[in-house]
Amino acid sequence: MQSDKRKNVYLVLVIAFSVMTISLSFYFYQVFFSPNTLLESEQNYMLKIGSNDSYKTVSAKLYDDKVVNDLLSFGFLAKLLDYQENVKPGLYTIRPKMTNLELVKLLRSGKQTPIRVTFNNVRTKKDLAEKITANMEISEDQFLALVQDSVYIRKFDFDEETIMSMFVPNTYELWWNTSAEALFDRMYREYNSFWTDTRKEKASLLGLSPKEVSTLASIVQAESQKADERPRIAGVYLNRLRLNMPLQADPTLVFALGDFELKRVLNVHKETDSPYNTYMYAGLPPGPINLPDINSLDAVLNAENHSYLYFCAKEDFSGYHAFAATLDQHNANARKYQAALNAAKIY
Structure with missing residues (x-):
């Protein structure tokens, strides 16, 4: 009888241990290998971990934004794999249905998404x-x-x-x-x-440094949104520089005034005393008046070789310009444009 009781107790203990082992095995399997992120979403989540963020901050973001389904199991594995003390800042892409193991390994690795x-x-x-x-x-x-x-x-x-x-x-x-x-x-x-050797050589042949190319390119860019005529405009300004003629570029006056809404430069504006006033001072201004793009920089480096010294906007408001080699030609072109401005009531 006593022997039967011992057997029953032993059997109960074996069954209990087996149940506990199975339960723990199942739990650990769930913790490590069951999907736990964005279970109801098909969109990636971009997790931003700031330079001063702690594990508490990270876990709060994951919880508040409903990224991690079971925060407790994630936290358990994060502690087990020493992530809680090794948070790495950056931007991380969290995919739907990642496991805790995949997520913790990603965050621990520091493999950011650029x-x-x-x-x-x-x-x-x-x-x-x-x-x-x-x-x-x-x-x-x-x-x-x-x-x-x-x-x-x-x-x-x-x-x-x-x-x-x-x-x-x-x-x-x-x-x-x-x-x-x-x-x-x-x-x-x-x-x-x-600034490759080729570009530097082109700049040198123009008598310009890379910084001066950038300054001239910024003026060319401000003068025209039409990429195909920028090399011709650059050629005009290079001709003026060679003759020591003032550039007389309206965009430099706009920059000097700081009024980027100015539609029409008048004589009164030309009296502004500024090193960026290219009506008052010959040569290039001290620096660029905007950030010239690669097209504008290359337009200067590959400027057209011609005899034009003047240009003004065409009266059809197409965005293109009329070019002239003489002042008389230029004045005729300018009168057409001014008449168009007046007709359009742009003062």
Whole structure:
């Protein structure tokens, strides 16, 4: 009888142990290998982990945005695999129905998803700061603090007037949490990559430095949105530079005035005393008046060789220009355009 009781107790213990083992095995399998992310979604989730974020911050984002279904099991595995003490900042792509193991391994690895940074149609440093940091962790103010720091930008061989030349408009792949300093380093490398020996030689043959090419390209770009006529406009300004004639470029006056809504430059505007007033001062202004794109830079480097010294907008408002080699021809073209402006009541 006593022996039967012992057998029954042993059997109960064996069954209980087996049930517990099976339960624990099932639980651990669930923790490691069962889908636990975005169970009701088919869209990826982009997780941004800031440079100062902790595991608590990360888990709160995953919970609040309903990314992780079972936060407890995720937290258990994160602790087991030492992720809670090794949070790595960055941008991570979380796919639907990832397991806890896949998710923790991704976050622990630091394998970020790169972002695309594009900036163009930029006039001022503030414009650049807004566009270049739009999808990055750094703020506009952090970028502006560096781009306006005359001591800092000197390490790249630029000054406050020419620093915009260092940023060549394009689309770049970067990490979301790239620091402002690392961003400047990257843009400097891209600048040096753009200025190949061939481009430098072309600039030298024009009697210009790369920075001066950028300055002239910014004027050419402001003068015309038509890429096919930019080399001809560049040729006009190069002819003027060779003759030491003032460039007399209206966009430089607009920049000097800081009024980018100005539709028509008048004689009173030409009295503005500014190094950017190319009616008052011959030669190139101190720096670019916008961020010239690659097309505009190459338009200067591959400028047309012609005898034109003047141009003005065509009276048909097509965006193209009428070119002239003599002042008489130019005045005739200008009268047509001024008449069209008056007829359109643009004063």
